[in-house]
Amino acid sequence: xxxxxxxxxxxxxxxxxxxxxxxxxxxxxxxxxxxxxxxxxxxxxxxxxxxxxxxxxxxxxxxxxxxxxxxxxxxxxxxxxxxxxxxxxxxxxxxxxxxxxxxxxxxxxxxxxxxxxxxxxxxxxxxxxxxxxxxxxxxxxxxxxxxxxxxxxxxxxxxxx
Numbered sequence: 001x002x003x004x005x006x007x008x009x010x011x012x013x014x015x016x017x018x019x020x021x022x023x024x025x026x027x028x029x030x031x032x033x034x035x036x037x038x039x040x041x042x043x044x045x046x047x048x049x050x051x052x053x054x055x056x057x058x059x060x061x062x063x064x065x066x067x068x069x070x071x072x073x074x075x076x077x078x079x080x081x082x083x084x085x086x087x088x089x090x091x092x093x094x095x096x097x098x099x100x101x102x103x104x105x106x107x108x109x110x111x112x113x114x115x116x117x118x119x120x121x122x123x124x125x126x127x128x129x130x131x132x133x134x135x136x137x138x139x140x141x142x143x144x145x146x147x148x149x150x151x152x153x154x155x156x157x158x159x160x161x
Contacts, residue, residue: 009082009083009136010123010131010134011131013034014123014128016045023037023044024037024041024043031125032119032125033088033119034116034118034123035115036116036117038073038114038115038116039114042073045068046068046070046072077116082136083120083135083137084120084134085119086118087116087118088117122134
């Protein structure tokens with residue numbers, strides 16, 4: 001959606017999970033959470049190798065290798081946590097139904113790498129409008145939320161539009 005800053009973390013994550021050429025991350029069966037194959041994610045998106053282009057409708061394509069400012073999976077997980085995502089420990093059974101091919105092993109089981117399941121009430125498969133509610137949980141933003149104040153996202157600057 002045009003009201004989302006394409007350079008913030010939630011928007012980049014939305015592009016990744018909805019991109020047909022990214023195989024290391026996908027929606028869970030209900031479209032309410034993310035499944036991330038750690039080993040595949042590290043090589044596909046955090047590694048130095050060439051990535052495929054992802055972008056809305058092929059316009060403004062971004063190389064996957066330059067999407068995140070880190071090459072460390074733990075730092076990526078920290079970003080998820082800063083935006084209010086929570087890791088689901090149980091309930092992964094059956095969650096890989098309809099997963100992207102790279103997330104599944106040859107026999108239909110999950111891949112050899114660790115499979116992580118994260119969810120947020122504001123990150124849903126068919127609800128891009130909810131992305132505006134994903135705010136980075138800084139000390140200042142947390143204080144505003146506790147006080148009942150609105151936390152605004154930075155709009156795209158004119159170079160990003």
